[in-house]
Amino acid sequence: MAGQTVVIAFFFLFGLIVGSFLNVCITRIPEDVSIVSPGSRCPRCQTPIKPYDNVPVLGWLWLRGKCRACGLPISPMYPLIELATGLLFVAAFVEFGITQATVKWLFFTCLLVILTVTDLRVRLLPDLVNWPGFVAGLLFSAFVPPNNGFASVLAGRLLQVRVPGFLAGILDGILGAAFGSFLLWGLAAGYKAVRGHEGMGMGDVKMMAMIGAFLGLRGTFLTLLVGSLLGSLIGVALILALYLGGWRSGVAKRASRRGLGTERQLRWAIARQYQLPLGTFLGIGALAIVYGGPLVAQQWPIFSGIVG
Numbered sequence: 001m002a003g004q005t006v007v008i009a010f011f012f013l014f015g016l017i018v019g020s021f022l023n024v025c026i027t028r029i030p031e032d033v034s035i036v037s038p039g040s041r042c043p044r045c046q047t048p049i050k051p052y053d054n055v056p057v058l059g060w061l062w063l064r065g066k067c068r069a070c071g072l073p074i075s076p077m078y079p080l081i082e083l084a085t086g087l088l089f090v091a092a093f094v095e096f097g098i099t100q101a102t103v104k105w106l107f108f109t110c111l112l113v114i115l116t117v118t119d120l121r122v123r124l125l126p127d128l129v130n131w132p133g134f135v136a137g138l139l140f141s142a143f144v145p146p147n148n149g150f151a152s153v154l155a156g157r158l159l160q161v162r163v164p165g166f167l168a169g170i171l172d173g174i175l176g177a178a179f180g181s182f183l184l185w186g187l188a189a190g191y192k193a194v195r196g197h198e199g200m201g202m203g204d205v206k207m208m209a210m211i212g213a214f215l216g217l218r219g220t221f222l223t224l225l226v227g228s229l230l231g232s233l234i235g236v237a238l239i240l241a242l243y244l245g246g247w248r249s250g251v252a253k254r255a256s257r258r259g260l261g262t263e264r265q266l267r268w269a270i271a272r273q274y275q276l277p278l279g280t281f282l283g284i285g286a287l288a289i290v291y292g293g294p295l296v297a298q299q300w301p302i303f304s305g306i307v308g
């Protein structure tokens with residue numbers, strides 16, 4: 001038991017340190033700045049951050065969320081992401097032990113954390129994460145196949161051939177990527193045809209290809225299901241909150257004075273234009289499948305063929 005605690009503590013600390021690197025990726029990749037150098041500095045006074053202030057979570061706490069030199073507030077996003085990454089690393093150990101699968105799901109988790117938070121912050125899903133992530137997903141799937149084995153079943157039933165394990169894993173990844181990206185691409189095209197403007201970008205489509213390469217067909221389907229459900233629920237709630245909270249009511253008032261409609265209609269129209277971070281919901285969906293799936297299958301065996 002004591003050994004177990006030590007390993008959990010190790011995974012947690014390792015996750016905190018990785019989380020602090022993910023913060024660097026999240027803030028620098030969208031701005032096309034190198035993630036290696038220079039070291040972190042304050043965006044206002046340019047003072048380099050001291051190594052002892054750069055300790056995950058604790059650094060932010062003892063600085064009380066402010067730059068030591070000029071007092072510029074530091075976003076609580078940084079310690080929160082470090083903490084979340086630490087907890088996800090512990091979850092990976094608890095569910096998958098110390099196995100090849102753990103390496104695969106930890107790598108996938110890091111990609112998802114970067115994309116989820118980047119989309120939330122700046123509404124971008126950088127190619128620099130999507131494409132290498134897609135390739136890595138296929139490679140990982142060769143060693144740790146997505147756990148539905150759909151490709152080998154398909155090949156056995158339809159073509160009467162036995163596919164070697166590593167190839168079946170890659171094929172499952174390709175199936176998942178194709179299914180996820182085409183479905184989302186179709187939805188995007190349909191949305192544009194109905195609403196007359198873009199509802200989601202190609203970034204979401206590429207992100208689904210990356211997720212599919214890791215999760216295979218079934219996991220990709222479940223991710224789309226959970227992600228879009230979450231997106232619709234939170235999306236509707238958010239748009240209602242923006243409307244009721246009087247978001248951009250000044251713009252609506254002016255437009256209404258120019259006779260473009262009643263103020264309430266215009267406020268509703270403006271709130272509905274709010275761009276939702278679909279990539280964030282898809283990322284949370286994929287994390288829920290990786291970490292929640294095996295738990296659900298264990299708790300309720302009736303779902304075991306579906307989710308885990």
Ligand SMILES: [Zn+2]
Pocket residue numbers: 042043044045046047067068069070071072
């Ligand atoms: Zn400063």
